[in-house]
Amino acid sequence: MKKGERRKQELLDIAYRMFISKGYENTSIDDIINEAGIAKGTYYYYFKSKEQTLEAVIEMMIEKETEAAVSILDSDMPALQKMVAIIASIRPEPEEQPIEGALMRPENIIMHQRIKQKLVEKVVPLLSKVVEEGMEQGIFSCDYIPERVRMMLILSNELFDEGSFTDRDIDVFIDITEKLLGAQKNSMDFIRHLIAAPAPSDVQTANAEDKR
Amino acid sequence: MKKGERRKQELLDIAYRMFISKGYENTSIDDIINEAGIAKGTYYYYFKSKEQTLEAVIEMMIEKETEAAVSILDSDMPALQKMVAIIASIRPEPEEQPIEGALMRPENIIMHQRIKQKLVEKVVPLLSKVVEEGMEQGIFSCDYIPERVRMMLILSNELFDEGSFTDRDIDVFIDITEKLLGAQKNSMDFIRHLIAAPAPSDVQTANAEDKR
Amino acid sequence: MKKGERRKQELLDIAYRMFISKGYENTSIDDIINEAGIAKGTYYYYFKSKEQTLEAVIEMMIEKETEAAVSILDSDMPALQKMVAIIASIRPEPEEQPIEGALMRPENIIMHQRIKQKLVEKVVPLLSKVVEEGMEQGIFSCDYIPERVRMMLILSNELFDEGSFTDRDIDVFIDITEKLLGAQKNSMDFIRHLIAAPAPSDVQTANAEDKR
């Protein structure tokens, strides 16, 4: 049993990596089993279908990414810090970045889209709670919190995931986030560091200095 | 020559309709030629490849949609009105809505994404000019105009294209747009009508009354 | 040992039921072991192969069905009555009728054919003895008895197993059977009741009245 579990996890990891780097559609079962060094039958022993494998891969990703977020929420940091930490925790790890940096090459759109959707779904309630805490702490001030949080996440996803953004984009994003949540001007400037750091392949953000 | 052009346009229209209703991936060349009643060779006489057909289809769509926008820009309405008109002009026509309203069924993601990207690319400079005019007219007040316009478009796309949005979403979107561009509170409330109206299948937005 | 025997019998019963209801080809080993709640290895501990399982299933069926026939033969009823009883005993039991009555759906042809063949093989000598008895009793009068009995069985199988027969078919079958065995006209009219009764789903034989 233990052995089987390990093997399944291993396959899941391989599938995950290949889906990310080559795209779901462009990854054949043969690719996966060759990489894993197993027989075709073994693959189908663990997964009912390719589609189901994608499902499992996505679930795994989401779980991994929300897990950290939840524990942050349960800690007793101040609201702003929690927000920082949660947002940081859901950013895709560098290793997840497909080769050649283009997570959303046309072939990846499908998986990427699904992950984004599920992630937003999961993270909105978490961040909403943080914003509520922040309101109690006098940091934020707004109504319709979940809707605002969702917009913030959507914007963040669309703007920054592709890696083709400028410092100006960051500036405007910070500005609008503060206004969105009714926060003090410049109080959320920390976001800058969350965005600017991630992928080592990013060049255009190398000298992201404070310009304001 | 004229005849050939017409034939190509006809094929383009058919491809366009099928891509939209069934998805690019799920539309085979055979589907297209059967619908058009031509031979396979004829198809390849007009298009180098399926991919190239997609390219042409997208180009055609964008052109159609920005054409109107440009003429609006060149007119001499006041800035706010221009904005209304341009935004209205780029909303997908009802006929483009695939059967049962789900333009972004998984199979359509690819094309939809590409259209969105190209559209944003084309419309940002147009709306930016409008915003500039608006600033001269004292209606808007902000820096980094293209970035702000782009964010507004991105948000609008992500929020409203899927049709699963609430009145609260609209409220927040209006609020944020005003703040984004430095407009007077409630000055952009007109957006509500642009969003709430389009698809006849939308029920949840039927009684979108002013709540503020 | 006892336990093992019981287990094997249980498997046999399951296989039998599945072969009948879904067809041999359409029943996978996985289907069987899932139904039985055992591991794949266990199945192969009891059966050498799927083919061998079919063999065993058929053998089991035949045995069950001829068993009764033999005991009838050994009893001391008059010949005609024996014939009635034996023929009745080899008609497939209602539970063996696959769902919706179509024992010979294309997928079942293979098994059905084999069962029919084996059954004919086994029953011909039994019924031949009955006919011989009948000749001694002056009821039948013919030569080449086994051949005649075999033809009678073949006709019966082909005509009545599928359930799509008419009253006319029954009339002709009775007529020809009497002539085949040299029996008195109308002396075998009892056959009618053997045929007309069986499956409750049969509608076309509901009012099978004597028409002669």
Add this chain to the structure above:
Amino acid sequence: MKKGERRKQELLDIAYRMFISKGYENTSIDDIINEAGIAKGTYYYYFKSKEQTLEAVIEMMIEKETEAAVSILDSDMPALQKMVAIIASIRPEPEEQPIEGALMRPENIIMHQRIKQKLVEKVVPLLSKVVEEGMEQGIFSCDYIPERVRMMLILSNELFDEGSFTDRDIDVFIDITEKLLGAQKNSMDFIRHLIAAPAPSDVQTANAEDKR
């Protein structure tokens, strides 16, 4: 167009031969295209599916076999002779006999069964007309003609197609046929020659002399 037709016929012939000799289930598309020396796509250009190929093959066979029968019916031979000729015309040609003589090896059952069914369906009305003519000519005398003809065909199929029959079987079959149709004793003895001749691989029927 002509060329395509020829190609399709050629493929049909190959499929037919392979289905007969190896069985439908055991013949893969690859087998067929290798034999034909064409690409897989070409096969699917002519046939929608393997199943549809089987359909076409069967149709072709039936057509070929009933065609002759119809022209015989339309001729002006006496009834008995017509019957002889029609029955002779529907016997499978020697070349159709699969290699090693076993047309109904388990793997062939499916196709064989379907052919038999369709053939009976088609031939019953033809032979019924002949019997009617025979009745007018005073040769036959019976009621329920189609039913009787059908039984005769069924018996003939089941008894003689497999090739494992004896002279006694023939004798009884002739006897029963005469009685079935109300013909004079020995008037249908000619059937013997129709049955005894066909397959060269048949050994047990080699010296089929008149024994009555």
Add this chain to the structure above:
DNA sequence: GATGAATGAGTATTCATTCAT
């Protein structure tokens, strides 16, 4: 301009069977 026959690489999935534990 137009045809349609021909291609062939590519793909997911099934399943009876084996064997070390």
Add this chain to the structure above:
DNA sequence: GATGAATGAATACTCATTCAT
């Protein structure tokens, strides 16, 4: 007796693209 992980050959079907006529 029993398990279940591992196998791998087999198979039907798709589809964008080419090219001789």
